[in-house]
Amino acid sequence: MGVYALISRNFNNNKMSGIYREVSNLAPKVKIDSNNNVTESDGCGENENLNRNVKLLKSLNIQKTNQKNYNLSEKSIRVENDNLNSEWNIDSSEFAKSTCNPVRKLIEQMKIEPNPELQMIALSIGDPTVFSDIAKPDSVIKAIQKCIDDKKFDGYTPSYGTEAARQAVARYYSRPDNLIYKFNDIILTNGCSQAIDLCITVLANRGDNIIIPKPGFSIYKTLAGTLGINVKYYSLLEENNWEIDLEELESQIDDRTKAIIVNNPSNPCGSVYSRMHLLDIINLAERYRLPIIADEVYGDMVFPGNEFYYMSELTRNVPILSCNALSKRFILPGWRFGWVAIHDPKNYLARVRAGFNDLTTRILGPNSLVQASVVEILDNTPQSYFDSIMETLATNAEIVYEKLQTLPGIVPRKPSGAMYLMVGLDMKCFPDIPTDVEFVQMLIKEKSVFCLPAKIFECPNYIRIVITMKKEKIIEACNRIEEFVLAHYKPNS
Ligand SMILES: Cc1ncc(COP(=O)(O)O)c(C=O)c1O
Incomplete structure (x- = not known):
């Protein structure tokens, strides 16, 4: 008989900790028999992954420890197997087994061994x-602190959120001249991911489809996949500065299409x-006659000279479900609001709307302390805070772009907002590197710089660089990327 265990990544090397945050909640499940052999993995509910994971785990030399943990010693990966x-x-449900996050899937396939000489x-x-190094404004800290001290916000809230917090979001979103939200237009969730999840769930049935961007954030596919909703x-x-190919979008619409997801500003x-x-x-x-799910989690995060519009500002005819959060603009992703x-x-x-109300009874609303503090945070966070974030990001984008555009075989794309920069790879110029995935792997191995292969975003032969780092680190990373590119660039071989 088998048992299920979670693999959690537990890098001993401090330098590595944090790298996996993007995937850390995505621990794969594996089946281990009574002799501690890996016999099965749920992977992504696909045989291909199952076999791959089994092979991967076997190759990682599982050892049982006194604490009944299983150390995958070669890779410092631990299988938590306490008290099984x-x-x-x-068993885990079909629902769980059919949940697949492509980021996890790809990262698992990658061999991550940084250069021990380099941080x-x-x-x-x-x-x-x-x-x-952007410090949170005092007002944010004081707001949550006050809500804790008040001792009035420890109970349940309505499942779609408190009226006060919904009012605050409605005020934050409304534009005096042409866009007015009322509190009952707002449904509170645990982060933007859950907002997107609710929208997909409320609009589409198994076998229907939604249309999503490529390159695009992988969670749309993950969320839809679990529900048996197809993505196109x-x-x-x-x-065209990553504008949507509208002809292609139109050609994807069929009688089972239930929504179009638009992500602006875009990740990646x-x-x-x-x-x-x-x-x-x-x-x-x-x-x-299709509603739009507007993923606007990077709303207002644009560099000087660019303008951001909520889609809802621009129409009175098309229903827009705008999904957003404190995660990015307010730099509070862990607050899950x-x-x-x-x-x-x-x-x-x-x-x-009735469907949303029903669905929120599954989630019972976000953390009540955060809901209470959000009124102060949304109403009174100083504009200077946002300005300094965007200045830092714009400067970093400029540094990375200016440096990488001098290098052969790679083409950085200048971003206008959010916190990412895409770099195209001309793989013909790097004959010893087969794909973007190996490019990333070798960059880690040789230079200890970790970018994401854009294959994760359905965009092979690009890498995505996050530009939130301190300036010195960004410069150091660019210098290392330069050394790496020059060492592997062989255009005519
Ligand atoms: C485009 C996009 N949408 C949604 C999310 C999820 O945001 P949250 O952390 O608020 O769930 C992210 C997070 O990276 C994102 O990049």
């Missing part, structure tokens, strides 16, 4: 609290759409 009792055959620089983590892709055109591209382009997308959605803002002036979504 194999007498009851308790690791992780440009891979989309967590703006890590490594950046539209391309973002690099040559760092692009920001013009008003005109957003209007084109909205017009297309209107023609096909997000929301869906329902923009639906024509009231097409009355039944969907």
Whole structure:
């Protein structure tokens, strides 16, 4: 009889800790028989992954320790197996088994062995609290502190959130001239991921489809996949500043399409759409009577000279479900506070609103202390805080872009917002490196610089660089990337 265990990554080397934050909640499950042999892995519910994971684990030399843990000593990966009792055959559900995060899948395949001589620089983590030197404003700390001291916010809240917090989000979103939200247009969630999850769940049934960007954030596919909802892709055109290929988007729509997801500003591209382009997308959605799920978690995070528009500002006809959070702009991803803002002036979504209400009874609302503090945070965080974040990011983007564009065989793409920069790789110029995945792997091994292969975002032969690091680190990372590129660049071989 088998038992299930979680593999948690536990790097002994301090330099490595934190690298896996982006995937740390994505521990793969494996089946271990009574002789401690790996017999099965849920992987992503696919045989291919199952076999790969089994091979991977076997190759990692599992050793049993006194604490009944299993050290995958060669790679410093530990299998937590405490107190597992194999007498009851308790399996994980089909729902869990069908959940697959492509980031996890790919990272597992990669051999991550940094150069021991060099301190690791992780440009891979989309967590703006890590490594950046931007201090939180006092008002944020005081706001949560006060809510703790008040002792009034320890109980349950309504499942869609308190009226006060929803009012605060509605105020934050409204524009005096053309966009007014009311508190009952706002549903509070645990981060933007859960907001997106609710939107997909409320709109589509098993066998329906949603249309998502490529390159794009991988969670859309993960969330839809678990629910048996298909994803279809539209391309973002690099040559047009990563604007949406509208023809392709249109060609993907069929009678089972339930929504279009638009992510602006974009992860991973760092692009920001013009008003005109957003209007084109909205017009297309209107023609096909499709709601838009607008992932605007990087809303307002644009570099000087660029302008950000919420999609809801631009239409009174197309229902827009705007998903957002404190995670990025307020640099509070760990607080897990997000929301869906329902923009639906024509009231097409009355039944969907009821569906949202029902679905929130599964989540019972975000943390009540955070809900209480959000009123002060959304109303009174000084603009200077946001400005200093965007200045830092714009400076870092400039440093990385200026340096990398001098290098042969790689083409950085200048971002206009968010916190990422994409770099195209001309793989013909690197004959000893087969793909972006090996490029990333070898860069870690030789130079201890960790970027993400954009294959994760359905965009092979690019890497994504996170630009939230301190300036000195960014410069050091760029210098190491330069050494790496020059060592492997062989254009005519
Ligand atoms: C485009 C995009 N949407 C949503 C999220 C999820 O945000 P949250 O941490 O608030 O769940 C992320 C996080 O990196 C993201 O990049």
